[in-house]
Amino acid sequence: MSLAIREEHAALAAATRRFLEANCPSELARAALDAEEEARPPFWPDAADMGWFGLPVDYGLEEAAIVVEELARGGAPGPFLATMAAVALIGASADPEAAKRWLPGLVDGTLVGAVTFPSVAPLVGSPAGIEGVLRPVMGGGLADVVVVNHHLFFADLALRTSSAGDAGAAVLPRYDAVIFDEAHAVEEVATENFGVQLGSFRVGELGRDAARVLAGRAELSAARDLAARLGTVGRAFFEAASRCRPAAKGRPWGGERSAGESDRWPIPPGSLDPAEPEREALIEVLRALAAQISGSADEEVNLLERRCSTLAAELSLFGRRSAGALRSDIEYDEGEAPPQERTDVVLWGESRLGHLFLHASPLDVASILQDRLYDRIGPVVFTSATLAVDGSLDFFARRVGLADAEGPLFPLDVKVLPSPFDYRQNAALYVPRTMPDPLEDGFAEAVADELREGDPCPHGLGDLQRPALGGARGRVAARVN
Numbered sequence: 001m002s003l004a005i006r007e008e009h010a011a012l013a014a015a016t017r018r019f020l021e022a023n024c025p026s027e028l029a030r031a032a033l034d035a036e037e038e039a040r041p042p043f044w045p046d047a048a049d050m051g052w053f054g055l056p057v058d059y060g061l062e063e064a065a066i067v068v069e070e071l072a073r074g075g076a077p078g079p080f081l082a083t084m085a086a087v088a089l090i091g092a093s094a095d096p097e098a099a100k101r102w103l104p105g106l107v108d109g110t111l112v113g114a115v116t117f118p119s120v121a122p123l124v125g126s127p128a129g130i131e132g133v134l135r136p137v138m139g140g141g142l143a144d145v146v147v148v149n150h151h152l153f154f155a156d157l158a159l160r161t162s163s164a165g166d167a168g169a170a171v172l173p174r175y176d177a178v179i180f181d182e183a184h185a186v187e188e189v190a191t192e193n194f195g196v197q198l199g200s201f202r203v204g205e206l207g208r209d210a211a212r213v214l215a216g217r218a219e220l221s222a223a224r225d226l227a228a229r230l231g232t233v234g235r236a237f238f239e240a241a242s243r244c245r246p247a248a249k250g251r252p253w254g255g256e257r258s259a260g261e262s263d264r265w266p267i268p269p270g271s272l273d274p275a276e277p278e279r280e281a282l283i284e285v286l287r288a289l290a291a292q293i294s295g296s297a298d299e300e301v302n303l304l305e306r307r308c309s310t311l312a313a314e315l316s317l318f319g320r321r322s323a324g325a326l327r328s329d330i331e332y333d334e335g336e337a338p339p340q341e342r343t344d345v346v347l348w349g350e351s352r353l354g355h356l357f358l359h360a361s362p363l364d365v366a367s368i369l370q371d372r373l374y375d376r377i378g379p380v381v382f383t384s385a386t387l388a389v390d391g392s393l394d395f396f397a398r399r400v401g402l403a404d405a406e407g408p409l410f411p412l413d414v415k416v417l418p419s420p421f422d423y424r425q426n427a428a429l430y431v432p433r434t435m436p437d438p439l440e441d442g443f444a445e446a447v448a449d450e451l452r453e454g455d456p457c458p459h460g461l462g463d464l465q466r467p468a469l470g471g472a473r474g475r476v477a478a479r480v481n
Helices: 008-021 026-034 042-051 060-071 081-094 097-106 149-161 183-193 200-214 216-240 273-293 299-318 366-374 394-399 443-454 466-480
Strands: 115-116 124-126 129-131 145-147 178-180 195-198 265-266 344-352 357-360 381-382
Touching: 008 060, 042 149, 060 081, 081 097, 081 115, 081 145, 097 145, 097 381, 149 183, 149 366, 178 366, 183 357, 195 200, 195 299, 200 216, 200 273, 200 299, 216 273, 216 357, 273 299, 299 357
Parallel strands: 115 145, 178 381
Antiparallel strands: 124 129, 195 357, 265 344, 344 357
């Protein structure tokens, strides 16, 4: 079924098809598939002259979709869809400076755009690579401008600024400047990716990858046996750690936790001590496996070694020595560093989809961003409607390491634009007497009930703001309506 639904759409489709029949023979697509390096097709400048790349902002997505449909019908090679998608996203963003800087080159064909898709599973960057399920970066091979979500950007940054990055490991193409839209989320996402997340999935995946890579290598039979044990000892540790979680508190507002709901709790020093034997057993297997495969000339085996060593080091964050405070009843050997209580990270647990995840999150990402982002690349632009506090960006600048109490640490160009919203006139501050924690199941329903019955906004609810409600926003609106 064609997308051309109006007369002008049919005319656009016909014109596009005639152009491709004259300029894009089937041999061109075959040559692109057989080429060692990706390249723009010869008719790329002509496509720009016809205005294809500007369709998403000059006309609309319907017209762009019609051209893309004809490109697909004709088997046209080249990052057409990726560039049009980048134009659409940049054009729809709340950052006029980004649009002014990048759209002209994308529209006239001198620049190629690329777009990343959300990952299927949470991405975590580490010296051993990026853990998670990553979808392709559409158009990434030729891109001059990449539109990427925060999570993938920081997962890639964690990888490329690690020891693996020294050898060229990265997911995204090289970049010279970064523009963060919705920059109020940067601190939270950076905290996730420069912290540690451990789960049974990660251990199981490592075991499966090790079994695959080591299969058929007679000289590494001992390593294969260790890899086969990873799943068992990993499950044993996470089951033991699950039993250490605190008892769930009572919920006066009622309701049971839904199947996909996340439950989180702090991990104070000593709370995982009952799982210490299982943790030590898992670390022992990981270190033994790393030792067995150390020194291999095979890059896949070397990657396995790095993953084992990284996982063992991260597990040490949740052990007795790293979490416990200094004890006066222990005599340390001369030169041995006594166990210190961690003051730079916070340990917490999370139950998600019936599985346990252990997190160690940095309390402050300012120094991390200074070292890994600002000192390594060119301009960094932060933009969002919610960065300023009382008309000033000082608080945000301090939180992300651009300034300290004495002033800017880097050359800054700061601008706070007037808001089209009159918050003083149109916003109401309403503080209910009782309300569940936003992370708890039942929060959305409790907010909706309060809005309906308490009538805090006699002139109407207006927009339910996303930062306050997160994923519950849609459910609240539906329940209120």
